[in-house]
Structures are given as structure tokens and as C-alpha cells.
Amino acid sequence: xxxxxxxxxxxxxxxxxxxxxxxxxxxxxxxxxxxxxxxxxxxxxxxxxxxxxxxxxxxxxxxxxxxxxxxxxxxxxxxxxxxxxxxxxxxxxxxxxxxxxxxxxxxxxxxxxxxxxxxxxxxxxxxxxxxxxxxxxxxxxxxxxxxxxxxxxxxxxxxxxxxxxxxxxxxxxxxxxxxxxxxxxxxxxxxxxxxxxxxxxxxxxxxxxxxxxxxxxxxxxxxxxxxxxxxxxxxxxxxxxxxxxxxxxxxxxxxxxxxxxxxxxxxxxxxxxxxxxxxxxxxxxxxxxxxxxxxxxxxxxxxxxxxxxxxxxxxxxxxxxxxxxxxxxxxxxxxxxxxxxxxxxxxxxxxxxxxxxxxxxxxxxxxxxxxxxxxxxxxxxxxxxxxxxxxxxxxxxxxxxxxxxxxxxxxxxxxxxxx
Ligand SMILES: [Zn+2]
Numbered sequence: 001x002x003x004x005x006x007x008x009x010x011x012x013x014x015x016x017x018x019x020x021x022x023x024x025x026x027x028x029x030x031x032x033x034x035x036x037x038x039x040x041x042x043x044x045x046x047x048x049x050x051x052x053x054x055x056x057x058x059x060x061x062x063x064x065x066x067x068x069x070x071x072x073x074x075x076x077x078x079x080x081x082x083x084x085x086x087x088x089x090x091x092x093x094x095x096x097x098x099x100x101x102x103x104x105x106x107x108x109x110x111x112x113x114x115x116x117x118x119x120x121x122x123x124x125x126x127x128x129x130x131x132x133x134x135x136x137x138x139x140x141x142x143x144x145x146x147x148x149x150x151x152x153x154x155x156x157x158x159x160x161x162x163x164x165x166x167x168x169x170x171x172x173x174x175x176x177x178x179x180x181x182x183x184x185x186x187x188x189x190x191x192x193x194x195x196x197x198x199x200x201x202x203x204x205x206x207x208x209x210x211x212x213x214x215x216x217x218x219x220x221x222x223x224x225x226x227x228x229x230x231x232x233x234x235x236x237x238x239x240x241x242x243x244x245x246x247x248x249x250x251x252x253x254x255x256x257x258x259x260x261x262x263x264x265x266x267x268x269x270x271x272x273x274x275x276x277x278x279x280x281x282x283x284x285x286x287x288x289x290x291x292x293x294x295x296x297x298x299x300x301x302x303x304x305x306x307x308x309x310x311x312x313x314x315x316x317x318x319x320x321x322x323x324x325x326x327x328x329x330x331x332x333x334x335x336x337x338x339x340x341x342x343x344x345x346x347x348x349x350x351x352x353x354x355x356x357x358x359x360x361x362x363x364x365x366x367x368x369x370x371x372x373x374x375x376x377x378x379x380x381x382x383x384x385x386x387x388x389x390x391x392x393x394x395x396x397x398x399x400x401x402x403x404x405x406x407x408x409x410x411x412x413x414x415x416x417x418x419x
Pocket of ligand 1: 109112165271272273274
């Protein structure tokens with residue numbers, strides 16, 4: 001009797017396991033599937049999903065600006081001619097006096113260039129054409145799609161798996177490649193060297209390994225390992241490289257030229273997505289910006305600012321805004337410089353959200369190096385990565401537009417010299 005019961009329980013467990021293996025992945029995909037993109041919402045016609053469309057639209061924008069009588073200079077820098085990958089820079093000089101230069105960079109993290117591209121439209125329509133920008137004394141330089149490979153292939157990283165926003169190191173020779181002391185401790189967890197298996201069992205395995213890692217090394221070790229960037233594991237996540245990448249060389253040179261130019265005052269905005277509370281754009285200031293959070297909030301008339309004194313502030317190495325300040329200092333110029341990052345939150349900023357973000361980041365990187373042959377697994381990884389940087393939800397998309405317009409106006413009103 002007892003034996004029969006055991007047999008029945010065993011059979012039920014086996015059926016359940018088989019069911020989970022067979023149906024689990026599809027259920028996960030259904031749960032993760034983003035909502036279909038709404039037909040119409042603000043700027044809906046310029047929310048593109050492919051790099052080629054973003055680029056074509058940018059070139060059309062140049063024609064429109066020219067037709068409107070602006071003196072537009074376009075230069076396209078090839079990252080890979082065979083693959084049609086270019087960084088496109090649009091420059092419109094101040095018409096009378098070179099006082100201010102607005103510099104906007106998008107797509108430093110490739111996949112984030114999609115939302116960056118939309119924000120350029122918001123800039124032209126709601127900011128450049130208004131009283132906020134006086135074209136007589138203010139020039140504009142847009143460096144679009146800084147990481148075209150990452151855009152085309154929907155990755156945060158570039159063609160060499162380098163996170164470009166960890167690659168802007170002032171001097172590689174004196175730079176300590178072992179700066180991230182925590183990453184080596186958790187490398188095997190962050191960069192698994194195997195193919196993603198059945199999506200259902202992968203979920204269980206991930207959370208199991210996470211618990212083991214937290215017990216072994218502590219949650220802080222994992223979050224510290226992730227945020228700052230690392231320089232020792234070329235196949236890992238947030239790898240900052242070991243020298244200037246092509247995109248980095250180009251943008252460093254642009255920054256240098258702006259600091260050598262006639263312009264007295266430079267305001268730089270680098271557009272990103274993925275970090276912070278959903279439905280909220282955060283102005284994330286460089287550690288080299290002396291203004292604190294309260295001062296910035298008041299000056300910009302914008303509530304969400306993270307400054308060097310904020311609780312949520314975290315230091316990174318090699319990001320574009322820090323580099324701009326350090327170059328400014330190294331060149332000894334007395335020009336005004338404000339360089340900041342606009343970051344659109346996607347998943348959220350609770351503890352659980354940060355685990356989910358980390359999970360999606362690890363999975364995408366793992367699937368890049370060890371591609372799964374399973375169609376459902378590939379789809380789940382892609383859906384999740386998209387949600388992490390470029391959600392389809394109408395409410396999210398409209399809020400990005402509103403936040404960008406408010407913050408951009410606030411920063412420019414505060415930082416541009418008017419006379
Ligand atoms: Zn980013």
C-alpha cells in the first residue's frame with residue numbers, strides 16, 4: 001500500500017516536472033511579453049525599432065532643418081562601413097556670437113539610442129525652436145548613435161563587448177584595471193559560460209545561484225561589482241575595455257574640439273535609459289559637478305536629480321560626463337561646462353527591480369556569447385532586454401517625452417548665458 005502511494009506521488013511529480021519543462025517556457029514568454037505598441041501617442045511615428053530607420057530619420061531631419069534655413073553641417077564617422085554603422089554628428093553654429101554650445105549625445109549604450117533618437121525630435125520641436133534657445137548666440141552639436149553596433153544589434157555594449165560609458169578613461173597608462181575589487185568574486189555568477197537551458201529551469205537555477213552568492217559574498221558585493229564597471233573580464237557584463245574604442249576616440253576628439261572652440265559655455269546632455277524609477281527621468285550629475293542635489297533641483301525646477309551628495313548616487317569609472325569635466329580641467333580652460341546624464345528609468349528601483357535588471361543583463365550577455373538554439377529562450381531574452389531599455393508601453397513613452405522636455409528646458413534656462 002505504502003509502496004503504491006510512493007509510486008503515485010513519484011508519477012505525479014514526474015508529470016509535473018515534464019509539464020514545467022514543456023509548458024513553463026511558453027508561460028514565461030507570455031508573462032514577459034510587452035504590450036503591443038499603441039497606434040497613436042505623442043511622437044509615435046518616430047519611436048523606431050531598427051538602427052537603419054533611426055539613421056534614415058536623422059538624415060531626413062538634417063534635410064528638414066536645412067529647408068527651414070538652418071546652417072546644418074553633417075558629418076558621418078564610420079565605425080564599420082561594411083555593416084553600415086556610423087556615428088552621425090549634426091552641428092548648427094550660433095548665427096552671430098559663439099557664446100553657448102549645446103552638446104547632446106545619444107546611443108553611447110547602443111540600445112538606449114532608440115529612446116535617445118526620439119528625444120532629439122523632442123529637442124528640435126519643443127526646445128530648439130522656442131525662446132529657450134537663442135540661435136544667435138547658441139550653437140548645437142548632436143552626436144547621434146555613438147555606439148551604432150549596439151543599436152543595430154540591440155545591445156548595450158559595442159562591437160567588442162565594451163560598455164562605452166565605462167571606456168572614457170582620461171589616461172589608460174595610469175588607470176588601475178583592477179579598480180573593481182568585487183567583480184572577480186562574483187564573475188562566475190555574472191558571466192556564466194554555458195548556454196541558457198530550458199527557460200523554466202533557468203529561472204529556478206538563477207534564483208538558487210543568487211541565494212548562494214548572497215550568502216557567500218553578500219548582496220553589496222554583487223551590486224558593487226555591477227555598478228562601477230570592470231576591466232578584467234572581456235566577456236563579462238559592464239566591461240570597460242583596455243583602451244579607447246573607435247567610438248570613444250571619436251567622441252573624445254569632439255569634446256576636445258568643443259573645449260578648444262570659440263564658445264564660452266558648454267552644456268552637455270548624454271541620454272540614457274535603464275536605471276532608476278519607472279516613469280521618471282533622473283538628471284544624474286557627474287561626481288565632478290559641485291552643485292548638490294537641493295541646489296540642482298531648485299536651479300533646474302526639476303524634482304528628480306541625483307548629485308554627488310544624493311543617497312542614490314553611485315560612482316562609476318570611465319563615463320562620458322566625468323571625462324568631459326576631467327578633460328576640461330586638464331586643458332586648463334576657463335570655459336563654463338555643465339555635463340550631465342538624463343536617465344530614463346524602466347524596470348524600477350526597488351530591491352526586487354534591481355535583481356530583475358541584473359538578471360536580464362546577465363541573460364542577454366550569456367546568450368550573446370553562448371547563443372541558445374531554443375527559439376522561446378531567445379525570444380524571452382530579447383523581450384526582457386527591450387523592456388530594460390526601451391519599453392513599449394504608451395504611458396512610459398509619453399512620460400519620457402514630458403520629462404525630457406521639462407528637464408531639458410530647466411537645465412538650458414539655468415545654464416545658458418543669455419546676453
Ligand atoms: Zn546607459
